[in-house]
Amino acid sequence: MIVTTTTIDDKHTKLVIDFRDEEINLIGETSVVSNESAALAYAHFFEADLRRNNAELFPVPEPIDVPEEMSGGDEQ
Numbered sequence: 001m002i003v004t005t006t007t008i009d010d011k012h013t014k015l016v017i018d019f020r021d022e023e024i025n026l027i028g029e030t031s032v033v034s035n036e037s038a039a040l041a042y043a044h045f046f047e048a049d050l051r052r053n054n055a056e057l058f059p060v061p062e063p064i065d066v067p068e069e070m071s072g073g074d075e076q
Helices: 036-053
Strands: 002-009 012-018 027-032
Touching: 002 036, 012 036, 027 036
Parallel strands: none
Antiparallel strands: 002 012, 012 027
């Protein structure tokens, strides 16, 4: 994930989150009413929203089959 900010004016910052480095074709962009620090603090929440709202783009890893443990050892 690549996060970039651009100052629009004294009170607004553009926040862009790009997932192309994860080979996912999704770029989210929003405007934050504050400075760069606030935009970067908000980035975590914006990322989570993008992932949740576009869940079909983020495949869940296949579960690994773990064989059931063999019973025994305590038997006499």
